[in-house]
Amino acid sequence: MNLETFIARVNTYDLLRDRTQIISDLRQLASNRCLLSEHLYATIQRDGFSIRNSLYNAYAFVLHSNDLFTLRLGFWSPVNLRDESETFIYDLNHSHDFEMYTVGYSGDGYTTVIREILDELPLQKGKTPRLGKQRSVKLSPGEVLYMPPLMEIHKQIAPQSMSASLSLLIHPEHSNHADEAWCFDENYTPLYPGIAAQETALFTRMLSLLSPGQPFAAQ
Numbered sequence: 369m370n371l372e373t374f375i376a377r378v379n380t381y382d383l384l385r386d387r388t389q390i391i392s393d394l395r396q397l398a399s400n401r402c403l404l405s406e407h408l409y410a411t412i413q414r415d416g417f418s419i420r421n422s423l424y425n426a427y428a429f430v431l432h433s434n435d436l437f438t439l440r441l442g443f444w445s446p447v448n449l450r451d452e453s454e455t456f457i458y459d460l461n462h463s464h465d466f467e468m469y470t471v472g473y474s475g476d477g478y479t480t481v482i483r484e485i486l487d488e489l490p491l492q493k494g495k496t497p498r499l500g501k502q503r504s505v506k507l508s509p510g511e512v513l514y515m516p517p518l519m520e521i522h523k524q525i526a527p528q529s530m531s532a533s534l535s536l537l538i539h540p541e542h543s544n545h546a547d548e549a550w551c552f553d554e555n556y557t558p559l560y561p562g563i564a565a566q567e568t569a570l571f572t573r574m575l576s577l578l579s580p581g582q583p584f585a586a587q
Contacts, residue, residue, distance in 0.1 A: 369396040438537045461552035467538035475531025477507035482522040
């Protein structure tokens with residue numbers, strides 16, 4: 369399946385109910401080995417060598433984004449040092465305020481460790497919520513992981529070889545400040561809302577230095 373067909377199909381779905389169809393289409397899209405090259409070619413044709421509309425963060429490309437969803441292709445490297453691990457936000461317990469489907473694209477794939485939040489929201493800083501049993505998913509090629517918004521805590525563990533994943537992010541219909549993503553310590557105690565704010569700020573600063581006069585708007 370090519371990118372245009374995937375986008376057209378997802379635009380016809382009920383994003384809250386048609387999970388089976390979305391998972392099937394995402395798995396078919398992940399069999400396309402030309403996604404990155406086609407994306408880079410189209411981006412260069414449209415924007416020249418500007419990267420402002422092409423990158424999601426330091427290691428992921430935005431293949432498509434509209435008001436309803438974003439499709440990104442992320443790369444995950446093996447790491448040897450703590451600084452390398454922080455670049456990819458490995459081993460950081462966190463939640464999301466959006467719905468996400470992810471499929472393994474290449475390499476052996478990173479491992480996600482997940483625990484369901486059993487308490488009612490909103491969470492409170494310093495108060496550990498009741499959690500479900502731990503489960504792990506290794507995102508090897510073709511393996512699909514679905515994560516609902518707000519109700520799961522997860523962390524990524526680095527793969528053994530350079531890997532990539534394809535992710536469909538469903539944008540929340542509205543923003544409720546009481547229900548937001550959190551980062552947690554190793555004991556799953558909420559530390560602060562938001563995900564990797566320091567890393568995002570550093571990445572934004574680096575891009576602004578590469579493109580003087582053209583600040584990058586982090587997503």
